[in-house]
Amino acid sequence: MKKETLLAVFAFFMVSLSAITVVYAIEEKAKVITISKEEEDITGDGKNEVIQLKGEPYQDDENSYLKEIFIEINTSNGKNTTIPLESGAKAALQLADINHDGVKDVFATVYTGGSGGIVDTFLFTLKDFQKKDLTASEPLDMETHFLDGYKAEIKIIATGKSYLFDLRDRKDYYKKMGLYRKGKLNEPTELMVNPFNSLEPIQLDGGKLGLKGIQRVTGIANADTIAFVESIWSYSDGKWKLVKVEVKKEEV
Incomplete structure (x- = not known):
């Protein structure tokens, strides 16, 4: 093949490739x-x-x-x-x-x-x-564990307050899953604490805005919700201040 022909083919290939690239870029941008x-x-x-x-x-x-x-x-x-x-x-x-x-x-x-x-x-x-x-407020740290007698405890580190839960309404499920035997824990087991499941602005007392976060605490499976922990935060002097904590049990 002559040199001129090779150059023509190469030039056509490069033009076609450029056109394809432009079309592809437009398609990507349109997404x-x-x-x-x-x-x-x-x-x-x-x-x-x-x-x-x-x-x-x-x-x-x-x-x-x-x-x-x-x-x-x-x-x-x-x-x-x-x-x-x-x-x-x-x-x-x-x-x-x-x-x-x-x-x-x-x-x-x-x-x-x-x-x-x-x-x-x-x-x-x-x-x-x-x-x-500004970095939004961090989720609450908690210490959690199951107790003998189909119970569980959640302790909020920031406040030092503990919350006890009676879980006898789901004892058949826990026995079936091997968590308890005759009301006794087979082994020490912690609950699972989620990060924020929601975090949104909320009006505080006095009219200023803060943030309200909700964390879900589960048992031996993701569907085994035990409690929702609500925390309210206010931004002051460049840092977040915990205003209020409320813990609510999830009924089965």
């Missing part, structure tokens, strides 16, 4: 969906920003699991800010003054999916056009 869009002043300059929560599904389906989730912010000074989040089954965005500085903050939740129902949370301020990670 990004806008989950929600808000227009609020989140910098404190009196002008609105455009805040969009976006995600990229694994498939061309808005109900598909989102492999990438991010917040895109167009600020009033003409600059763009992108905040990457974790992947998840779905996501939500709220704008609220959670750190009590007079300017609304960006609060996002990403639901991981699955039977556990765990949620990841993200909290940022962009006051004076400076992005700062």
Whole structure:
């Protein structure tokens, strides 16, 4: 084959490859969906920003699991800010003054999916056009264990208070699963404490906003829910303060 012909074939191949690459890039970009869009002043300059929560599904389906989730912010000074989040089954965005500085903050939740129902949370301020990670409150630490006589105990580390649960209403299940024998534990067994199953802004006494979190505590299986632990938090002096804890038993 002549040199000129080879060059022509090569040039055609490269042009075709470039065209395919461009089409592929367009198709990939088209997969990004806008989950929600808000227009609020989140910098404190009196002008609105455009805040969009976006995600990229694994498939061309808005109900598909989102492999990438991010917040895109167009600020009033003409600059763009992108905040990457974790992947998840779905996501939500709220704008609220959670750190009590007079300017609304960006609060996002990403639901991981699955039977556990765990949620990841993200909290940022962009006051004076400076992005700062406020980091939402952490889940409560607990000490938990089953007791003889079909009972369980949950101790909240932050308060030192313990809660006792009578679980005789599910003793047949525990006996069948080998947890108890004649009312006695076969071996020391802890309960399973989930991270936050939900975390959302809530109005506190005095009108300021805080966060309310709910953690689920389960027994020997994920479906064996024993209690829900609710905690209320307030942001003050750059850190989270625990305001209240409430523990509620799940009835079977």
